[in-house]
Amino acid sequence: MSQNNTIVTTDNQDLATINDIRKLITSKHKQVSDKKTPKPFIKKKMGMDYVEYSVMRDIADKEYAGWSWTIINTEVLGSEAFVVHGRLKWYDEGIWREGDMTAAHRIQKKRGTNEFVDIGNDVKSANTDCIKKAFNMYLNICDDVYRNQIEDLSLTKEQKDTIIEVSSMVSDTRFNEITEMVKEQTIHLGNYASSLLKLEREAKKVNND
Numbered sequence: 599m600s601q602n603n604t605i606v607t608t609d610n611q612d613l614a615t616i617n618d619i620r621k622l623i624t625s626k627h628k629q630v631s632d633k634k635t636p637k638p639f640i641k642k643k644m645g646m647d648y649v650e651y652s653v654m655r656d657i658a659d660k661e662y663a664g665w666s667w668t669i670i671n672t673e674v675l676g677s678e679a680f681v682v683h684g685r686l687k688w689y690d691e692g693i694w695r696e697g698d699m700t701a702a703h704r705i706q707k708k709r710g711t712n713e714f715v716d717i718g719n720d721v722k723s724a725n726t727d728c729i730k731k732a733f734n735m736y737l738n739i740c741d742d743v744y745r746n747q748i749e750d751l752s753l754t755k756e757q758k759d760t761i762i763e764v765s766s767m768v769s770d771t772r773f774n775e776i777t778e779m780v781k782e783q784t785i786h787l788g789n790y791a792s793s794l795l796k797l798e799r800e801a802k803k804v805n806n807d
Contacts, residue, residue, distance in 0.1 A: 631738035701728035
């Protein structure tokens with residue numbers, strides 16, 4: 599439905615194209631997210647891992663060529679912090695996309711005074727923090743460092759076939775249960791080994807009886 603509340607129709611070919619693009623975007627972002635950041639590029643600050651802007655920018659240049667960054671608004675919170683509201687625009691498998699981000703950086707002062715150390719550097723740092731957050735949130739860059747990776751717990755076809763076959767040796771009821779659990783991903787990579795071992799014991803007991 600469009601903004602003037604009129605219904606917009608889409609033919610099957612358009613839907614298929616949209617679905618193909620969606621799949622390509624999902625695959626691309628998963629690929630970028632799964633990449634391991636080389637250890638020499640991972641730094642530490644106050645016990646937290648981080649990656650410098652130059653590293654993330656290089657990945658963005660390679661994976662999302664043509665991206666751009668626009669500062670939408672800036673704000674000074676008294677004399678304590680500088681806030682940046684920025685907008686990332688990137689080309690994603692055939693379509694342009696945009697995403698906003700905000701970040702604040704504390705203004706550094708000389709110890710025991712209200713005199714600023716380097717306000718220009720604080721402004722630069724706020725913008726850098728903002729764009730780095732956008733790179734990670736929207737482009738999945740350095741997900742391993744910022745703990746945003748999602749482990750794929752899906753079973754392979756071979757694993758699915760194996761555990762279902764073993765369950766059929768126990769009983770029809772167990773076969774139906776396991777088939778449904780595999781379908782619903784209740785049995786996944788995280789518990790596959792223990793589930794299979796349990797079924798093998800059940801099958802062995804049935805055969806011995």
